[in-house]
Amino acid sequence: MLSHEEAAALASRHKLRRLGARPRLASYLKALVRRRHFIWYLASSGAMGRNQGSYLGQVWAVLNPLLQFSVLWLVFGIILGTREGTKDFISFLAVGTFLFGFMASGVIGGSKSISSRMALVRALEFPRAVLPTAVTLTEMIMEWPAVVVMMIILLIRGNPITWQWLGLIPVLLLMYGFTLGMAFILARIVSITPDYGNLVPIAMTLMRFVSGVFYSISTFTASLPALSVILNYQPFALYLSLARGCVQDGFTAQWYDWAMGVFWAAAVGFIGLVYFWRAEARYGRD
Amino acid sequence: MAETEEPRGEEPKEPEVDFSSDLTAADRPPKRKPKRLGRPTMVVDDVHVRYRVFGARRMGTSSQFKPSLYKRLFDRTSKAVGSVSEVHAVRGVSFVARQGESIGIIGRNGAGKSTLLRALAGLMPYSEGAVYAKGQTALLGVNAALLPRLTGERNIVLGGLALGLTPAQVQAKFDEIVEFSGIGEFVSLPMNAYSSGMASRLRFAISTAKIPDILMIDEALSTGDAEFQRKSRDKILEVKDQAGTVFLVSHSSATVLSMCERVLWLDAGRLVMDGPAAEVVAAYKQTLPGNRR
Ligand SMILES: Nc1ncnc2c1ncn2[C@@H]1O[C@H](COP(=O)(O)OP(=O)(O)O)[C@@H](O)[C@H]1O
Ligand SMILES: [Mg+2]
Numbered sequence: 001m002l003s004h005e006e007a008a009a010l011a012s013r014h015k016l017r018r019l020g021a022r023p024r025l026a027s028y029l030k031a032l033v034r035r036r037h038f039i040w041y042l043a044s045s046g047a048m049g050r051n052q053g054s055y056l057g058q059v060w061a062v063l064n065p066l067l068q069f070s071v072l073w074l075v076f077g078i079i080l081g082t083r084e085g086t087k088d089f090i091s092f093l094a095v096g097t098f099l100f101g102f103m104a105s106g107v108i109g110g111s112k113s114i115s116s117r118m119a120l121v122r123a124l125e126f127p128r129a130v131l132p133t134a135v136t137l138t139e140m141i142m143e144w145p146a147v148v149v150m151m152i153i154l155l156i157r158g159n160p161i162t163w164q165w166l167g168l169i170p171v172l173l174l175m176y177g178f179t180l181g182m183a184f185i186l187a188r189i190v191s192i193t194p195d196y197g198n199l200v201p202i203a204m205t206l207m208r209f210v211s212g213v214f215y216s217i218s219t220f221t222a223s224l225p226a227l228s229v230i231l232n233y234q235p236f237a238l239y240l241s242l243a244r245g246c247v248q249d250g251f252t253a254q255w256y257d258w259a260m261g262v263f264w265a266a267a268v269g270f271i272g273l274v275y276f277w278r279a280e281a282r283y284g285r286d
Numbered sequence: 287m288a289e290t291e292e293p294r295g296e297e298p299k300e301p302e303v304d305f306s307s308d309l310t311a312a313d314r315p316p317k318r319k320p321k322r323l324g325r326p327t328m329v330v331d332d333v334h335v336r337y338r339v340f341g342a343r344r345m346g347t348s349s350q351f352k353p354s355l356y357k358r359l360f361d362r363t364s365k366a367v368g369s370v371s372e373v374h375a376v377r378g379v380s381f382v383a384r385q386g387e388s389i390g391i392i393g394r395n396g397a398g399k400s401t402l403l404r405a406l407a408g409l410m411p412y413s414e415g416a417v418y419a420k421g422q423t424a425l426l427g428v429n430a431a432l433l434p435r436l437t438g439e440r441n442i443v444l445g446g447l448a449l450g451l452t453p454a455q456v457q458a459k460f461d462e463i464v465e466f467s468g469i470g471e472f473v474s475l476p477m478n479a480y481s482s483g484m485a486s487r488l489r490f491a492i493s494t495a496k497i498p499d500i501l502m503i504d505e506a507l508s509t510g511d512a513e514f515q516r517k518s519r520d521k522i523l524e525v526k527d528q529a530g531t532v533f534l535v536s537h538s539s540a541t542v543l544s545m546c547e548r549v550l551w552l553d554a555g556r557l558v559m560d561g562p563a564a565e566v567v568a569a570y571k572q573t574l575p576g577n578r579r
Binding site for chain 1: 325326327328329331332336337338340380382404405406407408409410411412416417418419420423425427432433434435436440443444445447448449450452453
């Protein structure tokens with residue numbers, strides 16, 4: 001029987017690698033990039049598989065946000081009347097629901113990306129960051145029909161198409177970076193302590209209410225400037241106002257709004273990746 | 287009695303007899319000249335593996351709201367937090383595996399065979415000790431489908447890409463994989479419509495599309511028919527020929543005896559015996575009630 005030292009020496013003499021040792025961040029990233037086809041295939045398969053189990057199939061990708069949109073329009077536009085400061089409430093709400101929906105489903109799906117794919121994790125060896133990346137990508141693919149519906153609503157409401165509409169592309173990319181970072185952070189937390197998985201949808205419901213999806217934050221917090229700044233510059237609300245600045249008539253985004261948007265995506269994305277990577281050797285335990 | 291294994295009396299009896307004659311025949315030709323044991327491919331040093339089990343963890347049970355709720359959620363290090371407990375499935379296993387070796391793993395149900403293989407494949411974290419391995423490992427488990435809701439085709443591509451093949455390489459190997467698995471047009475059905483035999487055949491074909499350095503088979507052969515068993519044995523010989531190592535968990539001692547020259551006997555997570563196949567299998571059989579010779 002070998003001692004620990006002898007075993008390690010024997011292993012290094014024959015160039016064996018130690019399993020379960022955390023790779024270095026640089027080689028982890030390289031491995032992740034090498035698996036880009038795997039990520040893409042997993043993401044597109046996920047999008048295909050999503051609505052397969054129902055009669056209407058992919059139609060749900062459009063129907064679901066449309067129904068949510070109608071409910072919010074009825075409750076907040078008609079019954080509670082939160083139209084003040086929204087210029088055109090229907091356009092305002094369309095951007096709010098459809099784009100918030102993207103972030104919310106990315107965060108919720110991403111948080112379960114490890115814990116709900118244990119069979120895959122226990123069957124094949126690959127950098128586990130593949131899973132949150134693919135799941136948020138799936139959400140992004142699934143979101144395209146909804147983004148198109150959003151644009152149609154905006155056009156019907158008479159918002160002019162300008163070159164600024166192209167700004168939607170960087171907004172969606174920044175949203176993806178931010179959502180991915182959140183997915184990394186939550187995927188690690190939920191895979192290690194599954195209980196938090198139940199809290200994520202509730203937290204997202206809260207965010208839906210405080211992120212200016214169906215009311216104008218500035219109008220409602222006019223008397224509380226500090227609160228107004230906090231609410232306006234938290235990432236969910238910020239990305240919605242960036243998007244409105246691009247596509248809704250009468251809204252503009254300033255350069256510092258964009259700067260904050262880039263900051264959130266870069267900071268949360270990077271922190272999330274590092275946080276997730278640090279637990280790489282621990283995924284798959286149960 | 288119910289929990290002990292019947293090493294004999296498994297379904298595929300005839301093919302095994304067939305095969306052992308096959309093997310001796312295939313052994314003669316220069317293709318597999320008797321090799322001296324090669325360099326180590328795997329060094330396993332005092333490995334422990336633990337599972338976390340979430341027991342009766344239902345919302346609304348009174349225990350949920352004891353003052354330890356905070357501790358329950360935030361303290362992940364304590365051994366048994368409320369209804370969370372640990373199963374110490376592998377308790378200090380050490381051995382060295384070498385090139386060209388095929389190693390059987392036997393033991394009762396729950397002895398920790400599957401868990402040990404997962405840890406050796408780098409798929410499950412171990413809590414103590416160390417595993418050092420050479421090159422790429424592939425584990426064929428009983429749960430064969432990678433993503434059961436997807437078709438066999440998609441699982442093939444996914445498995446290939448996950449192994450690190452490029453899309454072009456997957457494309458090139460696709461027909462070969464389908465052919466090897468022998469599942470025919472079922473390849474376009476979702477894998478949850480497969481029988482377990484079909485699923486493990488496909489999975490075997492996927493995992494060996496690129497010959498791994500270390501191949502681990504966890505009872506995946508027992509579900510196949512005679513034809514598939516023959517093909518998979520050829521693959522195993524191929525792995526050994528390419529200086530790899532094969533681990534085989536099987537309930538059939540005939541399979542283990544015909545395929546492995548060395549056997550590890552696990553019981554309750556501990557390595558009871560490690561030695562030549564015939565000796566270890568005989569010793570193991572001695573302990574099975576009603577199976578003494
Ligand atoms: N997913 C799991 N969660 C918790 N405990 C498990 C899990 N899988 C296996 N175990 C436990 O680990 C031990 C070893 O199981 P396993 O490795 O499957 O045994 P074998 O393959 O030898 O039949 C058993 O006590 C079993 O109950
Ligand atoms: Mg088992």
